Amino acid sequence: MNNTTPSCATPAPAHVLIVEDEHDIASVLSDYLRHAGYSTEHVADGASALARIQAAPPDLTLLDIMLPQMDGLAVLREARLHTRKPILMLTARIEEVDRLLGLDLGADDYICKPFSPREVVARVRAVLRRSQGGADAQAGASALQLDETRWQATLRGTGLALTRREFRLLQVLARAPGRIFSRAQLLDMAYEDTLDVTERAVDSHVKNLRRKLAAVDPAHEWIRSVYGVGFSFEEAPAG
Structure with missing residues (x-):
């Protein structure tokens, strides 16, 4: 045996x-x-x-x-x-x-x-x-949907009323979940014309995005602040 x-x-x-x-x-x-x-x-x-x-x-x-x-x-x-x-x-x-x-x-x-x-x-x-990550990764990615041709975003099936700059900022963050972007990087990547935009404007747009995301899903912190560095997008399951 x-x-x-x-x-x-x-x-x-x-x-x-x-x-x-x-x-x-x-x-x-x-x-x-x-x-x-x-x-x-x-x-x-x-x-x-x-x-x-x-x-x-x-x-x-x-x-x-x-x-x-x-x-x-x-x-x-x-x-x-x-x-x-x-x-x-x-x-x-x-x-x-x-x-x-x-x-x-x-x-x-x-x-x-x-x-x-x-x-x-x-x-x-x-x-x-x-x-x-298989199915779990796919589920996490599907919670937020970004339609780049129509400049429309939906979270868990609910539309988000975003300005074009807010959409572009969310798009840059969501493309690299977990990555920490500095304000300078976000200015460079999310704004076509930075002549009239300051890093303080990035903070304002992030605040607006958080408010609109929280209105749909208040239980999850979608955009995380990293003190002295910048911001990162945090994935969450779709269910």
Whole structure:
């Protein structure tokens, strides 16, 4: 008689490929990610990164835009022909076209340099959770619906009467749940013309958004304030 009790195998940690030509930055990111429970691998140029992704896609790729041999956007474009695994862009460029192009090519999120390694770990965790969350992630995403063609938002099936600036601000926040945006980042990303808009106006619009969201669902804090930093959008289940 076999008295051996079967044991559940421990799942392997998610594997993160770091594509960064600045070795000091890559080393710090690797240390933080390993401490958070992930396995990591580092390559320093775009051609090597694409070959690695094509051979065996990692669970998530942290992909710098400015790379030798092949830039990050070209790597992203080619990688999306082989995998839908999450790719998170790292960029020192602040031009809107680079960010939008990266997202249109299939990036799951992006982080602007300089950044906190803790923020990178938090964003990696959030992106992996969304990509691996199955039905729970889909339910959380469906609680808020944004119709970009009509500039209309609904929360749990109830329409939200938003101004265009409020809609755009909510859109930017909701695209990256859990990510902390500074007021300066929100000004840059959510307002087409910032000449007549100040960071104080961002606070005012966030206050209005919170009030309108709370009128439909007062039990959940949809937009969280991070003291001295900025704001983040917090997902909640649809039910």
